[in-house]
Amino acid sequence: MSSMIKINLDMLLVQRKMSLTELSREVGITLANLSILKQGKARAIRFSTLVALCDALNCEPGDLLQLEKE
Template identity: 55%
Template sequence: MPIVVDIDVMLARRKMSVGELAERVGITPANLAVLKNGRAKAVRFTTLAALCEALSCQPGDLLRWEEGAGGDGEPEE
């Protein structure tokens, strides 16, 4: 999928753990990992809004479109 999720970049910038973010957002660490690793098929706007609030960022800081990106966020060959 050409949508790449950059939650790990924002976590590093904010010096926040996956567990702390999951707690702040109100989702399980496992579900956050699915989203973070680019394996999610969809994300609710309420979850996206909660992520943006917890990370003090915009949706575009977390999601980007990349031509030819595979399901793991890496470009397809």
């Protein structure tokens, strides 16, 4: 049984009433890369990106990342 990391970006954006474009502008990450992250197609995430996202969304890394068992 393999597990995978799920990104809860969708949920957090809805909760913060924020669009992906706004987040992209605030964090300084391209819309394309944020989209890859949101779709769960990213292979890894840098600590700096994680910090920037958490700052912008005012959340903990644990709120953003979730271990999902398949």
